[in-house]
Amino acid sequence: MKQPFIYKVASTDEEYEQIHQLNYATFVEEIPQHDRNESRRLTDKFHNENTYIIAKKGEEVIGMIAVRGDRPFSLDHKLPDIDNYLEEGSVPCEIRLLSVKKEYRKRTTFFGMIDQLASYCLKQKFDVALISGTERELVLYRKLGFEPFAHTVGTKEALYQPMKLTKENFVKATQAYHRILARYEPISFLSGPVPMDEDVAQSLSKATQSHRSDEFLELMTSVQSLLTEKTNAPHASILVGTGTLANDVVAQQIKQLDGEGLILSNGEFGERLIDHATRADLSFHTIQKKWNTAISMEEICSVLDERPNIRWIWTVHCETSTGYLYDLKALKEAAADYGVHLCLDACSSLGVDEVDLRDVYLASSVSGKGLGSYPGLAIVFHHHKPFPNSTIPRYLDLGLYASKKSTPFTHSSNALFAMKKALELDASAKVEWMNLLRSELENQSWTVIGDKTYSNGIVTIALPSTFSSVTYGNRLKKQGILVNYESSYLQEQNWMQIALMGTVSHVNITRLLDAMNRLKETEQKRVSS
Structure with a gap:
């Protein structure tokens, strides 16, 4: 499998050592700015103040850019009147030491680092970036929104053009730049599959563990604990599958309850719950409304008053087709007042909205949406410990999963590693x-x-x-x-x-x-x- 490049801020001693070696290869051997030495290492004079944006392939550093906000800049020594070219009140940074190993000098590597660099600069509140651009790359820099200012600096062997990039020019760059970005790496605002944090992506590639090993069961227990801590649910079972599977499992558990049910729907995914219930041959009533039309607690309580045989309510938490978010706290209070079981589809809300599953009978979710991991794991939260039930198809029997530590069948350690890392990230x-x-x-x-x-x-x-x-x-x-x-x-x-x-x-x-x-x-x- 092709190994993806990783773009990040350098943070380890090994990464810094490779930066010194790359610095030497570029600015001593390729561009003769410094004298050669036996160690073939070049430590930048501003190293302790630099932040390095790097590109990595596996453990190899293949590209770097240094950014620094402390004055004087390197360019200050070559061009003493820089501030005359900046707007009053500007917060500048200097970008230096752009280097990519020859075998990786593709636009994808460069734009990957630029994307990470821009994100870092915006977080640090810099509003203008200064560079000393090589003449061979002036066209590329212009496409990014850089503008030349002042005269060229440097030596005949290494001549540079001072350039500046404002935040406004970066986000309003030319059509050519956007086409380059599109080729380099699309950005995703999909609800699934979702874009991954680099640590989550790396976790998926860990060595696979047998689902019968002690190490796997320890991993499973740790992920279950993270899920229950995040939601206040007493129990969480993890299955290999999708949100559709999780809802089918919930439907089979609801089928074991006495009485009728009430399903709420004001969008596509509420309608899908009705289809789940119909296929499971459940007995239920509905409150169905036009998409994105609110269903009030008064309407829900009115139906519960009229139909005392209703013993359960099933609803989505976030109606994904519109973004409508049901009031979970009010639903739990109504369920408690009427003595009914509340069941929840939290596939699109877990990880992005507050999801407190305390006192929720059953809830479904997935690894690949708001939790920010890969698709492939279905999650069923339950407030009780169900027992295996031979009348339920084996793969849909929550009691079977609960009795076998979520591993009655073949499972995926790789998907669990990725979800564990995703659960550990701060999504606030x-x-x-x-x-x-x-x-x-x-x-x-x-x-x-x-x-x-x-x-x-x-x-x-x-x-x-x-x-x-x-x-x-x-x-x-x-x-x-x-x-x-x-x-x-x-x-x-x-x-x-x-x-x-x-x-x-x-x-x-x-x-x-x-x-x-x-x-x-x-x-x-x-x-x-």
């Missing part, structure tokens, strides 16, 4: 990202469905009749930006969705918003002409 920033995204979409005059009470994981945009969601989604895809629009239920509504369920960065959100605004302006001109 997703709330901030969603607030930013909603605000900027509204500033661009998009029709955004819902408000801040909706999910932090997905936002739905209703396109005007003059815009086609398919055409619009395809144009974004050509720019390397993947959004949800290809599902039939979205196309029927002429809707498009942006999901923040996986790894998210400010740079990627900025790139998305800029692309959407440019396409919208183009479409508006076409319609008005």
Whole structure:
């Protein structure tokens, strides 16, 4: 399998050692700026102040860029009047030591580091970047939004052009730059599969463990503990499969309960719960409403009052087709008041919204959405310990999983390693990202469905009749930006969705918003002409 490149901030002694060696190979042997030495290492004079963005293939450092915000810059010594070229109040940084090993000098490596570098600079609140650009790469730098300033500096053998890049120029770069980005690496705002954190991706490649080994069972127990700690659920069983499997397992457990049920639906995934229940031959009533129409607690309590034989409620937590988020606290209170079991589909909410499963009878989820890991693991939370039931198909029997430590059948240690790492990551920033995204979409005059009470994981945009969601989604895809629009239920509504369920960065959100605004302006001109 082709090994993916990893882009990160250097942090280990081994990475720093390879940086010194790469620095020597580039700026001594290839570009003669420094004298040769026997150690074939070159430690930059600003090393202790530098932050290094590196590209790695496995354990090998194949590329680097240094960034530094402390003055004086290296360029200050060559060009003493730099501040005359900057706006008053600017917060500059200097980018130096761009180097990629010859065998990896493809645009993909360069743009991978630039993407990571931009994310770092934005987090540090730098608003202008300075470089000494080599003449052979001036065209490339211009495509990124860099502008020359002042005269060339350096020696005849190593001549450089001072250049600067503002934040505004970076996010409003030319069409050529966006095409390059699209070829280099698409950015995903899909609800599944979701973009991975690099540590999650690396965890998947760990050595596979036998599902009968003590090491595997220890891994399984640790992942189950992380899940129950995150949700306050007493128990969590992990199956090889999807959210559809998890909901079929829930349906079989509901079937063992006495009485009838109530299923809530105001979107595509509520309708799918009704289909699960129908296929499982459950006896139930429904509250079905037009998509994105709220179902009030008064309506739910009214049905429970009218039908005392109802013993369970089944609903999605986040209605993925719209982002509508049911009030879990109010649902739990109503279930307790009426003495009914509450069952929940939390496939799209776990990991991005607050999901407190204390006092929830059963809940389903998955590894590959809000948790930010790979698809392939189904999760069923349960407040009791079910026993095996021979009337239930083996693969759907939650009691069988509970009695065998979630491993009655072949399991995947690799998927568990990845989900464990995903559960250990801090996802709190997703709330901030969603607030930013909603605000900027509204500033661009998009029709955004819902408000801040909706999910932090997905936002739905209703396109005007003059815009086609398919055409619009395809144009974004050509720019390397993947959004949800290809599902039939979205196309029927002429809707498009942006999901923040996986790894998210400010740079990627900025790139998305800029692309959407440019396409919208183009479409508006076409319609008005």
